[in-house]
Amino acid sequence: MIQTIPLNKLIPSMRNVRRRSDEAADAQLRADIEARGLLQNLIVTANKKPRGTFAVEAGGRRHAALKALADAGMLAADVAVPCLVLDDLGSAVSEASLAENFQKLALNPADECLAFQHFIEQGSDVEGIARRFGVTVRFVEGRLRLASLAPVVFQALADGEITLDVAKAYGSTPDRERQAHVFDQMSRGYGGAHPDSVRRMMTQATVSASDARARLVGEDAYLAAGGRIDRDLFADDASTRWLDIAILERLANERMEEAAEALAAETGFAWVRPTLDRYVDWQQTEGLTRVELEAAELSDDEQRQVAELEAQAADQVGVLEDEASSEEDRAAAEAKLEALDKALEAITDKPPVLGDDLRPTIGAFLVLGPDGQPKLHQTLYADCPVSSDSEDGETPGDGVDTPSPRTIGLSQRLTDELAIQRRDILAVHVAAEPDFALDLTIFLMVDRLSGHRTDRYGSTLSARPPQEPVIGFRTPGAAATIARAEAEERLDRSWAGHDQVEARFDAFRALDPEQRAAWLGHAVAASLEASVGGTGASACRFHDHLGHVLGVDVAAWWRPTATNFFDKVTKPVMFEALDQIDGPALAARYGAAKKADLAATCERICAGDFIGEVGTKEVARAWLPAAMRFASPTGDPDAATGAATDPEIVDAACVEEPGGIGNPAAPRAAA
Numbered sequence: 001m002i003q004t005i006p007l008n009k010l011i012p013s014m015r016n017v018r019r020r021s022d023e024a025a026d027a028q029l030r031a032d033i034e035a036r037g038l039l040q041n042l043i044v045t046a047n048k049k050p051r052g053t054f055a056v057e058a059g060g061r062r063h064a065a066l067k068a069l070a071d072a073g074m075l076a077a078d079v080a081v082p083c084l085v086l087d088d089l090g091s092a093v094s095e096a097s098l099a100e101n102f103q104k105l106a107l108n109p110a111d112e113c114l115a116f117q118h119f120i121e122q123g124s125d126v127e128g129i130a131r132r133f134g135v136t137v138r139f140v141e142g143r144l145r146l147a148s149l150a151p152v153v154f155q156a157l158a159d160g161e162i163t164l165d166v167a168k169a170y171g172s173t174p175d176r177e178r179q180a181h182v183f184d185q186m187s188r189g190y191g192g193a194h195p196d197s198v199r200r201m202m203t204q205a206t207v208s209a210s211d212a213r214a215r216l217v218g219e220d221a222y223l224a225a226g227g228r229i230d231r232d233l234f235a236d237d238a239s240t241r242w243l244d245i246a247i248l249e250r251l252a253n254e255r256m257e258e259a260a261e262a263l264a265a266e267t268g269f270a271w272v273r274p275t276l277d278r279y280v281d282w283q284q285t286e287g288l289t290r291v292e293l294e295a296a297e298l299s300d301d302e303q304r305q306v307a308e309l310e311a312q313a314a315d316q317v318g319v320l321e322d323e324a325s326s327e328e329d330r331a332a333a334e335a336k337l338e339a340l341d342k343a344l345e346a347i348t349d350k351p352p353v354l355g356d357d358l359r360p361t362i363g364a365f366l367v368l369g370p371d372g373q374p375k376l377h378q379t380l381y382a383d384c385p386v387s388s389d390s391e392d393g394e395t396p397g398d399g400v401d402t403p404s405p406r407t408i409g410l411s412q413r414l415t416d417e418l419a420i421q422r423r424d425i426l427a428v429h430v431a432a433e434p435d436f437a438l439d440l441t442i443f444l445m446v447d448r449l450s451g452h453r454t455d456r457y458g459s460t461l462s463a464r465p466p467q468e469p470v471i472g473f474r475t476p477g478a479a480a481t482i483a484r485a486e487a488e489e490r491l492d493r494s495w496a497g498h499d500q501v502e503a504r505f506d507a508f509r510a511l512d513p514e515q516r517a518a519w520l521g522h523a524v525a526a527s528l529e530a531s532v533g534g535t536g537a538s539a540c541r542f543h544d545h546l547g548h549v550l551g552v553d554v555a556a557w558w559r560p561t562a563t564n565f566f567d568k569v570t571k572p573v574m575f576e577a578l579d580q581i582d583g584p585a586l587a588a589r590y591g592a593a594k595k596a597d598l599a600a601t602c603e604r605i606c607a608g609d610f611i612g613e614v615g616t617k618e619v620a621r622a623w624l625p626a627a628m629r630f631a632s633p634t635g636d637p638d639a640a641t642g643a644a645t646d647p648e649i650v651d652a653a654c655v656e657e658p659g660g661i662g663n664p665a666a667p668r669a670a671a
Contacts, residue, residue, distance in 0.1 A: 002041060004080035005054055007066055010044065013055035021061055028135055030065040034074055035132040038062060041082040054083065109167065110158035113147035116140055145171050150179040169198035173230055175243055177596045178202065181567060206230065206241035213252040213276060214242055215372025225251055226571065246570050249412065252276055252368075259374040260366045268356075270383075271363035272376070276412075280365045280377055288381040291362050302347050309347075313340045354380070410627060414568045416469035418627040419530035419538045421564075424480040425557045426543060426630075429550040431487055431525035434517035436550070441524055458540040459527045466529045469538070475564075479557045484525070491518055532627040547630025554629065555622045560606050565625065566599035574602050581605065581620045582612070 032039075042059035056063045069075045119129050126144070130137045146157070146167055157167040170179045182201045207214055209229075214222070223229070228243040242248055256274035264272040275284060298306065319325050319333040354362075365377040410418075430437050440459075475481045492515040495507035508516070531540035547554075560566060566574055578587040586605075590598055604610055608621040 002082055002084055005044065005083050006078040007070060007075070007081050008077050009053050010042070010056050010063055010081060010083075011047065011053050012060055012063065013045070013057045015055070016057055016060045021064075026061060026065065028133060029061055030068055031131065031135075032133060033062070033065050034069060038066065038081065041084050043086060044083045045086050054085070057086065109143070109146065109164045110154060113143045113154075116143045117147040120144065142168070142171075145174070148174070148176070150176040150183065153179050153183050156183070163195075165195040166198055169195040170202065172199050172202050173206065173241065175206075175230065178206070178243065184563060206243050207245055207248055209240040209242060211242070212278070212368050212370050212372045213248055216255055216368060216374070217248060217251045221251060222248060244570070246410075246414070246568065249276065250570070256366060256368065256374055263364075263366060263376055267364075267376075268359045269363050269380075270360055272366050273363065274366040274374070276368050278367055278370060280367065280379065284365065285381060288383060291358070291380040291382055298348070306344060306347055309340050309344050313337060313344075316340070349378075410569060410573070410625075413470065414565070415532055415536070415538050415627060416530065417473055417564070417568075418625070419532045420468060420470065420473060421475060421478065421480070421558055422532055422554070422628050422630075423528050423530040423543070424475075424478070424484065425554055426547055426550070426552060427525035427528045428480050428483050428487075428557070429552050430528065430546070431484070431521040433550065434521045437521045437524040440546075441520070458529045458531050458543045459524075466527065469530055487518070488522060491515070491522060533629040533631050534626045541631075544631045548632070552630055554624055558624075558628060559621075560603070560623075560625060560628075562596075562599040562603045566602045567596075571595055571598060574598050577602060577623065577625070578605065581623050582616045 040059070040062065042063055043057050044054040045057055047053045047055050063081075066075065066079070066081065070077050070079065116129060120126075126137055126140050130140045133140075146154070149157070149167065149171055153162070153167065153170045156162045157164070162170075170183065173179075179202070182198065185201065186198060209219070219229070222242065222244075225247050226244070227247045230241040230243055253274070253276065256276065260272040260274040263269075273284075316333040316337045319329055320337075325333070362380045362382045364380050366374050367377050369375045430440070492511055495504055495511060498504045498507055508519075511519075528543075529540070530538070531543045532538045533544065560577075575587040575591075578590065590601055593601065605620050606623055608617045610617070610620070612620070
């Protein structure tokens with residue numbers, strides 16, 4: 001029976017199951033009761049002594065909050081409190097206390113966010129909400145920021161698919177487009193998303209304003225190209241984030257390429273290759289020979305200048321080490337030391353002594369310094385060993401494919417991802433043609449032995465998988481990936497169970513010819529390196545030739561989607577794609593669209609999901625970025641394979657045969 005009992009007649013019960021509480025939560029409860037009154041009754045039993053009092057069996061925190069408010073003068077000491085009075089039946093009372101505490105369900109954080117957002121929309125302010133619910137202003141602001149998460153992330157929080165800490169990690173930046181992109185990437189991984197991993201991916205999806213690439217390009221040029229900035233007006237440049245990495249890298253590469261061309265003309269080197277890295281790694285120098293040269297000696301005057309600068313630097317170091325130095329003196333000393341270091345470097349960092357006869361045969365790399373300035377790397381390289389006479393009478397570097405800059409508009413990451421997917425499509429066809437794979441195997445072995453070691457074949461041919469340009473990149477839903485996995489599962493592995501290599505070899509030789517041929521195709525296909533169509537360091541003309549010989553129909557295996565392509569390119573690249581599909585009118589139709597909406601539109605158009613003429617839809621369903629096409633050996637772009645231009649070739653390539661590639665009539669889009 002519910003009845004009202006004066007507060008000063010209520011006494012805490014020793015049978016209440018709750019023994020511990022939380023100070024911050026208790027403060028929130030007091031603030032809530034002060035603002036709205038008691039919303040839920042207490043559960044009590046009548047005391048025998050002192051008569052007229054009641055023991056609070058359940059609702060001890062509410063009772064304590066009421067007492068605290070009464071002691072503070074906020075409530076009358078005898079304020080009427082609604083209570084459910086139970087008969088004192090011993091264990092039944094304790095069970096009721098346990099049930100009331102145990103069956104409570106904490107409010108979902110997503111519901112909290114929506115509730116706070118509702119109060120704001122009704123005219124409340126953040127400070128007022130915080131005061132009414134006994135929480136901090138920062139707590140309310142955090143919940144309001146979570147309420148503006150990308151819909152897919154917020155729904156995951158509401159459904160319990162991600163924790164509150166993970167949701168906070170997504171909310172570390174307000175860019176909802178990037179939140180959705182990172183959520184999609186994390187959903188494809190293994191294991192649950194960790195807040196640190198999410199926060200790192202959110203940060204890696206942007207670039208600090210202090211990044212060397214940002215310093216090279218400059219904020220004005222970046223903004224003029226359509227770049228976006230997430231700026232914190234109360235923080236330094238390190239906290240300001242540049243959101244469009246594709247635009248930044250395109251501009252940075254253009255600046256580096258211009259500087260490289262100027263340096264090549266100035267130095268007379270055979271080539272100057274730009275890189276946005278600070279150092280030149282082994283992959284960039286693979287196939288090159290390092291040229292050992294001695295640096296020029298310092299003149300007497302230069303040695304005197306160096307001694308004077310080093311003495312001045314020692315004086316500034318003394319200021320820094322002196323405990324009596326003020327903060328102003330230390331700051332001035334650090335600034336002078338930096339200037340002295342640059343002056344010393346300008347004198348001592350002299351280019352190596354290089355004879356005029358060697359200059360046209362060697363090259364160098366142009367690296368990007370931490371200060372955003374292009375810097376010519378001092379180590380020089382030759383395309384083949386430097387000597388006065390070449391083995392075959394040719395000058396060093398003849399016949400070598402010098403990598404040219406990659407396609408403007410595509411980031412290096414996207415170029416590498418497309419290279420892997422294009423290679424997989426070629427690998428499916430190589431694996432399906434054992435006779436072709438055998439011919440290719442023999443050719444690569446004997447041709448390399450003949451001394452053509454500087455050509456790029458796009459194959460490692462020891463059957464060891466090559467190093468991928470993007471570590472950890474996977475496309476589990478791609479048609480080519482599925483076809484390769486299914487073909488691998490069909491391989492006869494009975495021979496592999498023997499312990500001794502001799503026994504394994506004999507067992508392998510005992511396999512049927514079809515099974516051995518399938519293993520051959522698998523091994524050769526696994527040796528193919530990642531490459532893209534067109535020009536650039538990731539291109540391979542030999543792969544283009546193989547694609548034409550095999551009649552590879554890329555469009556039947558891979559379609560550009562927002563996730564695997566359009567989200568990762570700039571709007572001008574998307575407009576160019578629409579222009580190629582149906583002319584300037586189609587591109588102009590979506591001129592005012594936002595980037596995310598434009599990417600989704602391009603995906604639908606390339607899938608043929610739009611209103612248009614039959615011929616236009618056929619072009620759209622066959623359209624591919626140049627990086628995914630197998631270019632014509634004649635250089636004719638219209639003859640590039642990738643679209644279903646010849647039904648007989650397509651049908652022949654997709655016939656199911658033993659060890660074949662199957663029919664990708666409706667391939668799933670690559671992830």
